[in-house]
Amino acid sequence: MIQSMSRRDNFARLASAAGLSNLADGVFQITLPLVALGITRDPAAFASVTVIGRLPWLLFSLPAGALADRLDRRRTMALVNLGRAVMIGGLAVVVAAGLEELWLLYLVAFGLGVGETMFDTAAQSILPNVVDDPSRLSKANGRLYAIELTANQFIGPPIGGLIAGVALAGALASSAAAYALAAAFLVLLVGSFRPTREAAPTRLRSDIAEGVRYLARHRLLRTLAICVGISNLSSTATFAVFPLYAVEPGPMGLSAGGFGLLIATLAAGSVVGSLVVARIEQRVGRRRTLLLAASTFSVLPLVLAVTSSVPWVAIAFLLASGLNVGWNVITVSLRQRIVPDHLLGRVNAGYRLLAWGTMPIGAALSGVLGGRWGLDAVFWTSATLGALCLPVVFFVVTDGALSAAEPATT
Numbered sequence: 001m002i003q004s005m006s007r008r009d010n011f012a013r014l015a016s017a018a019g020l021s022n023l024a025d026g027v028f029q030i031t032l033p034l035v036a037l038g039i040t041r042d043p044a045a046f047a048s049v050t051v052i053g054r055l056p057w058l059l060f061s062l063p064a065g066a067l068a069d070r071l072d073r074r075r076t077m078a079l080v081n082l083g084r085a086v087m088i089g090g091l092a093v094v095v096a097a098g099l100e101e102l103w104l105l106y107l108v109a110f111g112l113g114v115g116e117t118m119f120d121t122a123a124q125s126i127l128p129n130v131v132d133d134p135s136r137l138s139k140a141n142g143r144l145y146a147i148e149l150t151a152n153q154f155i156g157p158p159i160g161g162l163i164a165g166v167a168l169a170g171a172l173a174s175s176a177a178a179y180a181l182a183a184a185f186l187v188l189l190v191g192s193f194r195p196t197r198e199a200a201p202t203r204l205r206s207d208i209a210e211g212v213r214y215l216a217r218h219r220l221l222r223t224l225a226i227c228v229g230i231s232n233l234s235s236t237a238t239f240a241v242f243p244l245y246a247v248e249p250g251p252m253g254l255s256a257g258g259f260g261l262l263i264a265t266l267a268a269g270s271v272v273g274s275l276v277v278a279r280i281e282q283r284v285g286r287r288r289t290l291l292l293a294a295s296t297f298s299v300l301p302l303v304l305a306v307t308s309s310v311p312w313v314a315i316a317f318l319l320a321s322g323l324n325v326g327w328n329v330i331t332v333s334l335r336q337r338i339v340p341d342h343l344l345g346r347v348n349a350g351y352r353l354l355a356w357g358t359m360p361i362g363a364a365l366s367g368v369l370g371g372r373w374g375l376d377a378v379f380w381t382s383a384t385l386g387a388l389c390l391p392v393v394f395f396v397v398t399d400g401a402l403s404a405a406e407p408a409t410t
Contacts, residue, residue, distance in 0.1 A: 026156015047367030065349020161260020211346025298386030
């Protein structure tokens with residue numbers, strides 16, 4: 001009974017830390033483009049900030065996974081959040097002094113990207129240590145996604161937009177404070193969060209290779225990672241230049257506050273999706289839910305390609321985000337049930353290398369296309385890329401493959 005209470009307390013603390021971290025993310029993700037817009041409106045230069053920020057997923061995701069299987073995951077997450085607070089707090093001071101330059105945004109974006117690889121890999125690997133029943137992972141992931149997305153997309157962006165409308169430095173400072181408070185909640189987690197390793201210590205390169213081999217040989221997980229990679233390439237290409245399209249004098253003509261509110265509609269769909277995904281999965285099945293989600297990967301850029309109407313864009317945000325979070329809850333829970341704990345960090349990292357490593361490519365692509373042919377070319381290309389996921393899911397992610405994956409590791 002005491003152990004059960006301790007685990008419930010741990011989940012509450014983890015959820016609080018996740019909510020605060022994502023609140024900080026939401027505020028910063030709105031504020032950084034606004035800082036960049038004050039420096040440049042050239043599509044290539046503007047998108048380059050996103051390229052630099054996403055580049056660490058190509059460079060450091062595999063080492064981050066190996067470290068997540070060696071180090072205490074709680075400690076890693078807490079230290080990363082403290083580092084984030086310091087970097088963003090420093091940027092707030094620079095912006096308050098009016099000394100911001102593009103190279104400084106590159107430096108901060110890259111540093112935060114490195115921290116993100118460490119934090120997110122550890123975060124996706126720590127939940128099985130908090131939830132002792134594998135059958136409850138989908139429910140726990142759904143709750144975490146609801147909290148994270150509410151903070152990241154529903155609360156953070158409007159708050160960030162409103163504070164940024166008064167003072168960009170103030171928005172950055174509030175983001176730094178939320179990261180520091182999240183670190184405090186992580187320190188309060190009780191128990192050991194360092195994976196148990198029975199074999200003799202090995203080199204970091206050997207650990208990385210073991211995780212890569214596992215993922216490479218697992219057809220289902222490998223296919224799902226490739227699908228997310230295609231989707232993320234498409235969505236990052238869209239969002240790397242979206243502020244140019246949305247914020248005045250762009251075609252949508254939004255203010256900083258209006259931009260934050262529009263981004264918040266992503267959360268409205270995401271929160272609903274995270275709360276109902278377990279029921280949808282039970283009623284229509286995992287495969288059909290994944291197929292439905294894959295069918296929406298091209299919806300948002302397609303809508304942007306044909307209209308600048310705020311209501312239609314908001315509807316597209318709601319639809320796409322609701323189904324995309326369903327995809328995430330199902331696939332993350334599947335990985336957590338399939339992969340042994342001592343390999344989970346490395347497999348998560350390899351998965352994210354395929355899934356997130358495409359993001360700097362998407363951002364770079366949008367800069368080239370937007371600079372040469374305009375923003376419409378970015379949106380049409382993104383819609384085409386997103387549509388490629390559906391046939392991959394249809395032919396490979398079958399009911400049989402999903403059912404066979406979990407028993408194969410028991």
